[in-house]
Amino acid sequence: MKLKFIYTLFYSSLLFFIVLMLIGFSAGPATQQGGNFTGSPTSTNICGSCHGNPGSFGGVTTLVVITDDFGIPVTEYAAGMTYNVSVTVLNGSGTPAAHGFQCIAVDDTNAQAGSFSAPQTNVKFATSGQIQVAEHKNPSPSPVFEFKWTAPAAFAGGAAGDVTFYSAGNAVNLNFQRTGDSGSSATGSTTLTEATLPIELVSFEGIAQDYSVFLTWSTASESNSYQFIVEHSLDGINFQPVETIQSAGNSTILTNYEFTHRFPSIGKTNYYRLLQVDLDGMKSYSRVVPVILDKKLEEISVFPVPAEDLVNVVLQVDQKDEYQLTISDMSGKLQTSSLHHLVPGTNSIELQTADWPNGVYIFQLTNSQHHFVTQIVKF
Secondary structure (H helix, E strand, O other): OHHHHHHHHHHHHHHHHHHHHHHHHHOOHHHHHOOOOEOOOOOOOEOHHHHOOOOOOOOEEEEEEEEOOOOOEOOEEOOOOEEEEEEEEEEOOOOOOEEEEEEEEEOOOOOEOOEEEOOOOOEEEEEEOOEEEEEEOOOEOOOEEEEEEEOOOEOOOOOOOOEEEEEEEEEEOOOOOOOOOEEEOOOEEEEEEEOOOOEEEEEEEEEEEOOEEEEEEEEEEEOOEEEEEEEEEOOOOOOEEEEEEEOOOOEOOOEEEEEEEOOOOOOOEEEEEEEEEEOOOOEEEEOOEEEEOOOOHHHEEEEOOOEOOEEEEEEEEOOOEEEEEEEEEOOOOEEEEEEEEEOOEEEEEEEEOOOOOOEEEEEEEEOOOOEEEEEEEEO
């Protein structure tokens, strides 16, 4: 009786394990067990080893196509730029009930190259070791899987060299068994070469200075370089341009650049990157530089909010000095400017706002050591 119980427990556990594997693999092998089944040099297996080859649906292959924002296929990438990735699972015969896939992007050393993002509804991302894997979210009726890939950023000698996308797929009948399915017997691969950059960026740094961020960068050489666009973000993902700096054009010596961002977000991490544009319109991104401005705005307050006929700005300073006040609208148009002599401790500046158009204004008060920035809202 005891032996029968042990056998029953063993086979029940084995059946549960098999069902769990099948369900887990239907949600992607990287998700289920960290498996990389792309058939790449970094993989442990390939889809056809489990799902059959050629199987009931003929031989399975995958087609990886990389396109730019205009839908044009590319064979080379620019550092830091984002591209569209489409993986199509092709089968030789029959009509599968669903499809699955995996795809990775690695450099010449088989290390992770760039990153995946923006998955379509039938795609998700997982990891296998140190490699990011794009794979099916669930068995997909559609054989097409789409997402985005951001190339490695240029910094101190360039990006990652050639990048190869390895992929594999399967065509399944959804009987939740591996019989009757078909899987890739060989990886599908596409290689992008690194485009020749018009500049060699050797440094890009940012530091907090009072209520501003001071950015510096240097190039070792430039060829047909046109301009740098400084971009700012509060989440490290969504960036907006804040300044355009003309570049040297052609240079074989060290060239230094700088820019002061006057309106960062106080008390938060501000993210910056450079978009480099050459004379031919080719673009590339630098790495992202985070700068934390941990100063709070307790030193400066504005009331009433919103302002009507007048507004008071109260602030604290450490020493007696003369400060230059400028107030501009959000387009940068100067509304008013004046000099103010402040004393150590609390100071109050009263501004007449009755004649100001409704809107948001930038209040700046500066001397040789300090830079106070806040907003005034007028309605």
